[in-house]
Amino acid sequence: MKNIPIKILISLSVFTVVSAYPVTPTTNRGIIIERATGSIKLVDTARRIHLADVDGMGDLSHASAVFSRDEQHAYVFGRDGGLTKIDLHTCKIEKRIRQAGNSIGGAISRDGKFVAASNYEPGGIRIFKADTLEPVVDIPAVYGDEENPEYSRVVGLVDAPGQRFIASLYDAGEIWVIDLDDTWQPEIRKFTNVGLQPYDALITPDGRYYIAGLYGENGLAVLDLYYLDRGVRRVLQHYGRDEEELPVYKMPHLEGWAVAGNYLFIPAVGHHAIHVINKNNWEEVTRISTHGQPVFAIARPDGRQVWVNFAFPDNNYVEIIDVEKLAVVKKLEPGKAVLHMEFTKEGDEVWISVRDEDRVNIYNTMTFDNIGLVEADKPSGIFFSSRAHKIGL
């Protein structure tokens, strides 16, 4: 009994000191999307365990997530236009809205104050306050004839240095730079005729280049954010589906570009290869043959390896490229339908979702040993809170 007041005193004083922060740090948290059941699993990446489930998330096919700067909140963008703010400390939904009919992804501003969603239906971008999810601005992706405007599906939305978001208009073939400096009256700079059907895009980790892949023609559309006035350049004219168009069973994703020294690694469209590009002159250095059509090519955070997964029907495998050797040095078979890979921020471990086996495998990236697993129902995307500090993720 005598001890109790002391305990209370101690806990009170601790509380006073840290009350502005969550009691449990959420820096090693992550979420796994369970798209068939519309739920997510919260995980602890340091302990490699499943912490809690959050249900009632709607249609999570092609769902993605971004994180607040303090890594305490995740914002999950669902296919059905759902935008859900999850508290990774309490493991509960803090707020959920349906912001559109059909959505493809989102981004969070550099200062963490705004989240933006890119939508297919209605085609456009919507921006919300990150704390309340209150709508701030609606930007319809209007193009074509002013009298009979059409609305484009929007893809490749990323945050960029300054209070900016950048996105590509799939149907319009445009890239828009949205400057939120004056939040209520954002300035939109439109780059037209960037190429046919930009299907996805990324921003380089240094925040300098925005690069869109084109489905409708060869090449990549590149915008140098240091020199917006120079406009969109087309590079790698031979990159694409080529004359002999092979069926593409899954669109490649442009995310987590491997950047090592001056090299970038891009999945080929419809071919069993990864293109290695010199970022200084945008020329192809080499082409690395792979097991199947690559979907993701993601760099280990230190840039020494690039991990690649593949489209149906080769999606049981993952290949690892050694960046120094520019060659595949390892092939793993995690199981049926490998959908996504996510590195811990240290890069020592990678989590790989194996959809049809209902589990996420964890590998040591030095030894390639399978060191753990987390069970999940048809897992797809894996997102760790360390994304909070990376541009474009």
Place this chain on the structure above:
Amino acid sequence: MLVLALISSFPAMADITLMRRNELRHMVEHDCGSCHGLTRRGGLGPPLTEKVLENRSPEVLFKIIRNGVEGTPMPPWKGILNDEEIRWIVSLLKGGI
């Protein structure tokens, strides 16, 4: 004649094993679903709900799946699926299964 025509264009269930039918159903949900939505309400690809497909003829849908659609990301599935399997998927999409 009508009955015969139906039989020839839509194979009896027995022609495709139960295991294969489950695989196809899974493929439609997840692999087609990555573009057309898990609930088939659309995405990069158009919606494929029963209501949307109501007025599309099975033969047109068969050709789209088999040969793909030029100028769009819809790939030809003929290297992966045989004609019988494609017809079964058409029936599934049209709500006949």
